[in-house]
Amino acid sequence: MSGYSQISFETRMDSVEFRVAERAHITVDDTLCRDCSVRGCITACPANLFVPTSDGGIVFNYEQCFECGACSLACNTEGAIDWSYPEGGHGVVFHKT
């Protein structure tokens, strides 16, 4: 986006440690997304995991998830986003000093 030049999103996310689980803890029923006019997940997700596709769908990834739950709460299409915690020991790990 314009005006965002200081650090790239990739650099920003590279500062975060993720111990990625094999099983995805987010699933999206993208057929429901096609009828969704709000698509709050796209702007609300602080990790930018939800990206609209040119054909009206949504692609997502779960690997760099902060596990905040914003997507699932912001989603106003019943059942489109199924979000739970990743399996124990996996996912985001914030730094200790």
Next chain:
Amino acid sequence: MKPGEEVSPEESPSTAESSPVGAGGAEVDAIVVGAGPAGSAAALELARNGHSVVLLERGPFPGSKNMYGGVIYGRILDALVPKWWEEAPIQRWVTRRQTMMLSGDQALTIDYRSDRWGDPPYNGATAYRPDFDHWLADKAAEAGAHLVCSTTATGLIHEGDQVVGVTTDRPGGELRAKVVIACDGANSFLAREAGLYENLDPANFTVGVKETIALPPEVINARFGVRGDHGVDIKILGCTGGVPGGGFVYTNRDTVSVGLVLSLTGLAKGDRRPEQLLHRMKHHPGIAPLVEGGEVREYSAHMIPEGGYDAMPELVGNGLLVAGDAASMCLAAGVWLEGVNFAIGSGAAAGRAGHRAIQRGDTSAAGLAGYRTRLESSFVLSDHRKLREIPHLVMGDLAQTRLPGMACGVAEQFFHVDNPAPKPGLRRIIRSEMKANGVRMRDLVRESVKAIRGFG
């Protein structure tokens, strides 16, 4: 189950055999889900009273999932860990508190400082949550709680209408107990599963994003006007790009935390993402000189339950108590943004209520009802009840967009010397700034009355 048994907080799921989870039918007095401040305080109280307690943590170590935009007010720890300040992993002691209003390129700041806050027993402290939460969980473990990390509680086990344990993602990982204390954070799946949340309104949540920026301690001291281990807490109103919320800047020893708290529904409706809004605030002339130049050591984000008293779930079920963020106990009342202290206060109260109920042999909702009574007589629910209107007031349009603009505008006109024109009168300045910012007198009066009433 050996209550005193040590489990390494770094334990990996592959060593599941050594944990009590999976020992089918094993029973302990209490299971505490989540080793954040609420869970560790609850486990500490229970263990000290001689109960067998399992403290479950889904992260590889306590605090690994936790961040905040905040300050820890530690006095609630006095009773749990005497002289906590001598050992807690604190970054800096807050001796300077500012409320900053930003509008356009303007900033108006209220700045209070007192070096007395830099001496025991202190007032606020900054700390990294992975450090602080780990430290507090270790206190619970030292008292005899069985800390089991890398284990996600996946659901509740019921017998009739009584909660009798939790399922976990360990193989065969059912664990049964007389009482379960859900301290599983802002998204509390356990409280939701138990039906304790009547309606979960996204409008009661904000998303917090934060950058931790590395800077040498002497640079931080010079920029923020503090010495030694003293630090600054800045709350910011305005400059959130039309999304209801607010900002913050805090000093750690050799980093500065800068972040935004943004209405979830506001974000979802808007077209700008959190990091874009944060970038914008970081470049405001009132903020940039404080945070520029350093490397971003970590970017982080978390959900904040900000709805206050009216957004809280039922706190007590049969065999189940809810504490901390899981019970929406963050206090987001403008000048007061607190959560860790409410988590510790409610967790400790849940631990004590659980202890009494186990002792009496009745962990039904009736047997556990003392929890709510304890909270009502403490700051946890009395502050929340007293300030129940304030979160809505702070997130309202007047406080969000019109107030910072008007306050900065009044300051600008009041301090700007425009000779040879004579100084305008204060009343004229206020009237013109109200008009310029679309503030109507009746709205101002109505919101002021609410604020005066709300702040008690």
